[in-house]
Amino acid sequence: MGGLKQTEWTELAAFARSLAGAAGERILPLFREPGLIDNKQHGGFDPVTEADRSAERAMRELIERTYPDHGITGEEFAAKPAASAFDWVLDPIDGTRSFICGLPTWTTLIALTVERRAVLGVVSQPFVGEIFIGGPFGTWSEHGSTRRRLAVRPAARLSEAVLTTVAPEIYRSERQLRVLEDMRQQVRMTRFGGDAYFFAMLAAGFVDIAMDAGLATYDVAALVPIIEGAGGVITTWDGLDATGGGDIVAAASPELHEAALAVMQQR
Numbered sequence: 001m002g003g004l005k006q007t008e009w010t011e012l013a014a015f016a017r018s019l020a021g022a023a024g025e026r027i028l029p030l031f032r033e034p035g036l037i038d039n040k041q042h043g044g045f046d047p048v049t050e051a052d053r054s055a056e057r058a059m060r061e062l063i064e065r066t067y068p069d070h071g072i073t074g075e076e077f078a079a080k081p082a083a084s085a086f087d088w089v090l091d092p093i094d095g096t097r098s099f100i101c102g103l104p105t106w107t108t109l110i111a112l113t114v115e116r117r118a119v120l121g122v123v124s125q126p127f128v129g130e131i132f133i134g135g136p137f138g139t140w141s142e143h144g145s146t147r148r149r150l151a152v153r154p155a156a157r158l159s160e161a162v163l164t165t166v167a168p169e170i171y172r173s174e175r176q177l178r179v180l181e182d183m184r185q186q187v188r189m190t191r192f193g194g195d196a197y198f199f200a201m202l203a204a205g206f207v208d209i210a211m212d213a214g215l216a217t218y219d220v221a222a223l224v225p226i227i228e229g230a231g232g233v234i235t236t237w238d239g240l241d242a243t244g245g246g247d248i249v250a251a252a253s254p255e256l257h258e259a260a261l262a263v264m265q266q267r
Contacts, residue, residue, distance in 0.1 A: 024108065056075065070083075071087035094107050109121075165198070209251050
């Protein structure tokens with residue numbers, strides 16, 4: 001748990017919640033409003049909006065004012081090196097495609113790493129008014145005045161599992177395409193389009209497997225403490241630490257995780 005005492009973790013979790021609030025204040029006035037969309041990817045489509053940039057600026061300003069020795073790694077701006085063991089990993093709008101379509105499945109992702117290990121994760125959806133917070137002391141969801149401790153559901157066999165992922169088009173390499181097809185054939189049901197929300201739903205006990213391909217650290221670092229704090233397992237497809245990104249799979253139990261890895265690593 002990165003050497004953090006529970007009191008220290010609780011204080012940092014409260015600060016992370018304030019970061020989510022600051023991001024939401026910048027994002028919500030621009031949600032479902034016409035606005036300029038920029039494309040960050042030459043030869044493809046990787047959208048970014050002013051809401052992305054404004055929300056990250058707000059979070060960076062708050063971190064730099066409160067914890068000036070902490071590092072910051074964000075999607076939209078250059079990294080700020082840490083002068084301590086602490087680094088904040090920010091994705092102001094995960095699911096920008098959903099955001100520009102007016103769909104409320106986008107979220108703000110906030111992680112705190114200590115010596116490169118994610119110890120605190122936040123997934124916030126301010127339009128819905130829901131936030132998920134997780135770490136070594138557990139995972140909770142908050143919606144209005146309701147606060148609920150989360151736990152993964154009893155793991156199904158692979159043939160009975162609900163599999164979730166963002167979209168087929170993120171699977172580009174031969175291996176990625178093969179894994180997606182093989183996993184879809186092995187499970188009971190596959191759902192697309194939920195962005196990081198699918199990983200939160202795994203922690204909440206509604207999904208058995210969540211996987212994605214080609215994630216950056218800001219796409220996944222916040223999800224690691226949330227999944228693990230709820231009793232799940234999350235790694236790369238090769239069974240390595242997921243914090244740095246890559247091809248990622250999360251499952252509701254070690255047994256189901258091993259079954260998924262066996263499919264991913266065959267041939």
